[in-house]
Amino acid sequence: MKIIVFLIIATCFMVIACNQSDNNQQLQTKIDSLQARLNDTYKPGLGEFMMGIQEHHAKLWFAGINKNWQLADFEVHEIGETLDDVKKYCTDRPEIKSLGIIDPAVNTIKAAISKQDMDKFKAGFTELTNDCNACHKDNQHGFNIITIPTSPPVTNQDFRPVR
Ligand code: HEC
Numbered sequence: 001m002k003i004i005v006f007l008i009i010a011t012c013f014m015v016i017a018c019n020q021s022d023n024n025q026q027l028q029t030k031i032d033s034l035q036a037r038l039n040d041t042y043k044p045g046l047g048e049f050m051m052g053i054q055e056h057h058a059k060l061w062f063a064g065i066n067k068n069w070q071l072a073d074f075e076v077h078e079i080g081e082t083l084d085d086v087k088k089y090c091t092d093r094p095e096i097k098s099l100g101i102i103d104p105a106v107n108t109i110k111a112a113i114s115k116q117d118m119d120k121f122k123a124g125f126t127e128l129t130n131d132c133n134a135c136h137k138d139n140q141h142g143f144n145i146i147t148i149p150t151s152p153p154v155t156n157q158d159f160r161p162v163r
Pocket residue numbers: 045046047048050051053054057095096097098099101102128129131132133135136139141144146
């Protein structure tokens with residue numbers, strides 16, 4: 001009698017263990033397929049983020065020299081946000097360890113904007129532009145030279161402050 005009870009209990013355990021292993025297998029297959037989908041999702045590369053930064057850099061200049069301090073403030077924060085995205089999404093690019101090179105210039109520009117100080121703004125912007133190039137040079141992209149823009153990057157935006 002004892003043997004029969006033991007066999008019944010043992011069989012129950014085996015059935016449960018088998019089901020469990022089936023479940024684990026199904027979960028693993030699901031995880032693998034989700035991982036494959038994740039690997040295939042589109043994320044912008046460093047060059048694409050840089051083109052965004054280039055646009056904000058140019059708009060920042062025209063906002064500043066037109067004394068549209070609100071827009072200048074917006075643009076300098078857009079640069080900051082894009083840099084945060086670079087740090088988040090471009091972890092596979094060793095170059096990004098040099099990103100901090102532009103922080104002091106960005107802070108000078110922010111301070112200039114809050115004081116509405118044109119001379120300080122221009123000095124900060126020149127420093128920022130030199131830092132863009134310093135990082136490019138340090139990272140085998142010295143051929144990519146950023147300059148202070150001479151004409152607005154777009155013609156469908158008024159850089160002057162609202163009157
Ligand atoms: C981490 C250092 C670093 C800093 C700081 C940096 N860049 Fe770059 N930039 C790079 C690298 C690396 C590339 C090449 C990206 C690639 O491989 O696509 C690049 C590419 C670019 C490109 C080329 C995109 C294209 O296809 O035309 C532009 C424009 C650019 N940067 C603008 C700027 C501007 C403007 C600043 C400053 C506000 C700046 N970068 C600051 C590292 C940097």
